[in-house]
Amino acid sequence: MAAVDAREQQQTLADRWGGGRSPFDVGWPKLMMWLFLVSDALTFAGLLIGLWVVRLGLPSWPNRAEIMNIQLAAAMTAILICSSLAMALSVYTLRQGLRRQALWFLAATIVAGAVFAGLQGFEWTHFIREGARLDGNPWGVPAFSFTFFVITGLHGLHVVGGVVYLWAMAVRVAKGLSTDEGLEVAGLYWGFVDLVWVFIWSSIYLL
Amino acid sequence: MAEAQRASITRIYLMAFFVLLFVTAVEAVTVLVFRFPAALRVTILLICALVKATLIGAYYMNLKFERLTMVFIATVPLTLGILMFFAIVPDAARVLGLH
Numbered sequence: 001m002a003a004v005d006a007r008e009q010q011q012t013l014a015d016r017w018g019g020g021r022s023p024f025d026v027g028w029p030k031l032m033m034w035l036f037l038v039s040d041a042l043t044f045a046g047l048l049i050g051l052w053v054v055r056l057g058l059p060s061w062p063n064r065a066e067i068m069n070i071q072l073a074a075a076m077t078a079i080l081i082c083s084s085l086a087m088a089l090s091v092y093t094l095r096q097g098l099r100r101q102a103l104w105f106l107a108a109t110i111v112a113g114a115v116f117a118g119l120q121g122f123e124w125t126h127f128i129r130e131g132a133r134l135d136g137n138p139w140g141v142p143a144f145s146f147t148f149f150v151i152t153g154l155h156g157l158h159v160v161g162g163v164v165y166l167w168a169m170a171v172r173v174a175k176g177l178s179t180d181e182g183l184e185v186a187g188l189y190w191g192f193v194d195l196v197w198v199f200i201w202s203s204i205y206l207l
Numbered sequence: 208m209a210e211a212q213r214a215s216i217t218r219i220y221l222m223a224f225f226v227l228l229f230v231t232a233v234e235a236v237t238v239l240v241f242r243f244p245a246a247l248r249v250t251i252l253l254i255c256a257l258v259k260a261t262l263i264g265a266y267y268m269n270l271k272f273e274r275l276t277m278v279f280i281a282t283v284p285l286t287l288g289i290l291m292f293f294a295i296v297p298d299a300a301r302v303l304g305l306h
Contacts, residue, residue, distance in 0.1 A: 038281065205238075
């Protein structure tokens with residue numbers, strides 16, 4: 001009896017972990033996206049920890065309110081939040097079978113992402129014109145502009161990559177080539193871009 | 208029935224959206240308008256960031272509607288990352304400051 005139980009248990013484990021089916025009862029694309037996002041989150045965590053180590057080790061840090069346009073960054077944050085709402089609604093409406101509505105919401109997400117990237121480009125241009133470089137700046141703390149460019153630059157690349165990804169998904173959804181799970185996976189990526197910005201906005205502009 | 212469920216989900220997403228906007232406004236006002244002591248300002252901003260991250264993870268990344276194992280995949284490494292942050296930063300900053 002015990003041997004049969006053990007065999008059944010082994011069979012169950014083999015079924016679940018043998019590759020034929022996800023152990024978490026979710027599709028592989030979604031599981032793989034989550035694993036990618038966790039590793040990406042640790043990359044950003046490393047950068048932000050680096051920022052704080054350097055910053056707390058220095059006797060002073062420039063006053064951001066005097067140098068940066070906090071209102072512009074707040075508007076960028078609001079735009080990203082709007083895009084997350086549109087993305088969530090796009091996934092939800094596609095699940096309901098409302099493809100046209102899903103495409104409209106997806107288009108709104110893409111536009112918001114592009115506007116965010118444009119505003120970030122504008123902010124970078126302004127910052128560079130004021131004399132900020134990777135290796136120095138007029139405020140006397142080289143690490144200040146270095147961390148700004150590296151962290152917001154990596155996030156900006158994620159936004160631009162996300163816009164391209166969502167554009168490709170829009171084409172696939174329009175042609176009926178993508179399932180709602182495919183769009184949900186793209187939505188996870190976009191939610192992550194917003195999530196990371198929460199900590200970048202706090203660490204670089206506010207705290 | 209389906210219509211009611213659709214309205215309910217949409218309402219949840221909209222509520223999360225408005226709370227996120229409100230918290231962002233609180234963050235901006237905390238820095239731009241008020242002159243709070245540093246400790247209070249940092250506490251407010253950290254709480255705001257955690258509230259926003261939780262809302263985005265729960266509703267816009269669907270973790271609230273996922274199986275618990277999926278929630279663990281997402282949250283355990285991040286929790287460890289936050290613990291690492293609080294473990295490393297003060298010591299590293301002190302050592303760097305001494306140099």
